[in-house]
Amino acid sequence: MATRSLRFQLLAGLLIPLGIVACIQFSVAYRNAEVTAHAVTDRILLASARSIAEHIGFGDSGLDATIPPAALGMFDLGYGDTVYYRVTRADGRLLAGYLDLPAPPVPAPPSQPEYYDGRYHDESIRLVAVTQPVSLANGVENATVVVSETLYGRNAMSRELWIGSAWQQSLLIVIACVLAWLALRRVFAPLLRLSREVEARAPDDFRPFSVAALQAELDPLVRALNEYMGRLRAQLDAQRRFTENAAHQLRTPLTLLRTQASFALRGADERERAEATRAIVATTQQITRLANQLLSLAKAEPHGQPPRRDAIDLVATTRDILVEHGRLAVDRQVDLAFEVAAPAPAATVRADPTMLRDLIVNLVDNAVRYTPAGGQVTVTVDRDPDACVLRVEDTGPGIPAAQRALVFERFYRVPGGDSEGSGLGLAIVKEIVDAHGAAIDLREREGGGLVVAVRFPVAEELLLGAGVAEAGRTPREEPVLGPR
Ligand SMILES: Nc1ncnc2c1ncn2[C@@H]1O[C@H](COP(=O)(O)OP(=O)(O)OP(=O)(O)O)[C@@H](O)[C@H]1O
Ligand SMILES: [Mg+2]
Structure with missing residues (x-):
């Protein structure tokens, strides 16, 4: 110590x-x-x-x-x-x-x-x-x-001669020690003052500390401390805004739920009560989805620990999720297709399984939801020398270029849309992409619509084992998942 x-x-x-x-x-x-x-x-x-x-x-x-x-x-x-x-x-x-x-x-x-x-x-x-x-x-x-x-x-x-000179030297050493101690006290005084100041600071006081009375060598430390406080303040502000937004988003369906519940209570006949109860179930699902999104966001946010790095087959995972979304696509009359090369590319990525699922679900959910009836959603898993690429393509309205950076912000929704949502889906996707060292890109589809491409780095050890799928292969379309 x-x-x-x-x-x-x-x-x-x-x-x-x-x-x-x-x-x-x-x-x-x-x-x-x-x-x-x-x-x-x-x-x-x-x-x-x-x-x-x-x-x-x-x-x-x-x-x-x-x-x-x-x-x-x-x-x-x-x-x-x-x-x-x-x-x-x-x-x-x-x-x-x-x-x-x-x-x-x-x-x-x-x-x-x-x-x-x-x-x-x-x-x-x-x-x-x-x-x-x-x-x-x-x-x-x-x-x-x-x-x-x-x-x-x-x-x-x-002996007498030696003792005399030893005394003199001992005295010199003692004087040197005392002087050194005093000098150190003087040198450390500003540092101690600074640490007292830091200790006494109120948790909501982010004013920068002054470097005026400190030695020049301590400037970088104090500047770094001040910069850190700035970042902390920005982070706290963002968190406060997030909590406000989340509370606001929760309040709307909860108010709706209360109204629906009083309808169910006051319903004149069995049919009205059943209708109100169905509405309650739908609103509860909405609230549950929101709660799950908030949880996904909290999980994907950087919190000092890197995400799990399981070896996951991107083709199989995507296929499973698409099968689960078949129902939604049918309901919305959207043609949902999965395209993989034949033979299937070696598309193993290192990822946290839950996060990877959240990412794919949110992209597919958006594509199916924002594509008008009769439209088409095509999901592709591809492989190039250094990345596995997941591509979700739709024939919907697309996102105007000016909005493409904004849609990754939390609670941001492109104005003018009429579908429901809270604006968290792409924010979750972005956090997951960042946590995995992947990259995401939004592009306009030729002929209208949106192309979202996520590039996952291929783990070194996996690169050694499996080669890139042969060139010149023919894309193979998987069994139809939506209506044809
Ligand atoms: N495939 C798409 N086609 C057209 N617009 C899209 C598409 N995906 C996202 N957007 C636009 O980007 C906005 C943000 O999407 P995001 O998924 O973050 O939120 P959301 O879908 O509105 O709500 P949530 O996903 O939280 O329920 C959406 O409001 C929508 O306007
Ligand atoms: Mg969404």
Whole structure:
């Protein structure tokens, strides 16, 4: 959860590298402190050795080394270190000090002082050896002075140096963290203000949010939010209009139903009551159809989930629907025919079965309903390389070119018609076409009438399996469904 916080991510992005740098700094500072402490204590060792060496002289009993108190006193830094020394002649004979002190790795140290580490009385010590030429009667002899010291002072000094610099660095890190935190607070303040504003918004307030006080980087987000609110508002308006229209459409048949019911109640004789009851049944069917259309529309509308994609044989489905509509065609004295190529094309489409049915039913219903008695409705299922085409053709009045885009709108009906309907059929068809990635086209039929063509994309896997029906085939007309 914490990793989703931008503030946390920014701080972590800053502090982790800072921590790594601090660790490196601490170890470098530790090393530096050690080097400094060693350099200082080595210098004191050397000064002490030199001071002893300078006091080697030639006395009555030969070579003689007196140890000046200052040479040992300079070590007294309060850490309780012990100092050992040794002065030897060139042949190794002891002049002063402890003979068993570790000897220098080079027996006769050259003119340069020789520093080395060793152990004495079970303690680690640091030693320096210097060579001091002493003039004798018969020439010059090299005496060797070794001075050593235990390591308490040296270690304490390097610890103190390191702790001092570690403190400084820690303080810097803490200050950097506090500054970073304050900067983040300042940077996030406008964003938090915006989110409070969004939270406090009333659900019907679609005024755009201002980008004025925000950082430029947040502009796209706020603009997108504002655009989204615009779309939401349009959608809500459309829904409100739809509800109003639907209520209006329902009110008319319901009023009719009430009138018919009171007729049935007040009917003078059996015949009148039966007539009123038949009218009630017809009106109820009308209301049921409207309710079903509203449901179809709700189902076909985009709602985040793609429709089912069953493999459906378009020829068989269309044939079934036409058989069901035979009765209506007979009633309206329209010749309803189904044309399929022989052999039948491989017309399998991927679709939601209920939606596909709604689509075909609405197109056939329109064609049969709007074609005057004696007219002809022909339904064709065809196949070309990349689509299955359902075509519904009628010899009715057609739709004027200017109206062809409008008829897909909900509740829109071409003015002047006298048939009943609510103007939802083609709106449902359009939603279904869109949901399936299909395309619909309205055209004028040669010789008058309307041609509606729906092109369904052919699913890739189905394309591989079945080839396009042979060219040059002859159209075959199926058994007559309407009157001939
Ligand atoms: N085949 C057609 N021939 C002539 N006009 C048509 C045809 N199909 C549709 N129309 C016109 O398009 C309009 C919209 O059709 P749509 O199917 O959406 O609604 P409807 O048929 O009026 O009502 P509903 O289908 O909801 O009962 C119709 O009112 C009609 O004027
Ligand atoms: Mg219709």
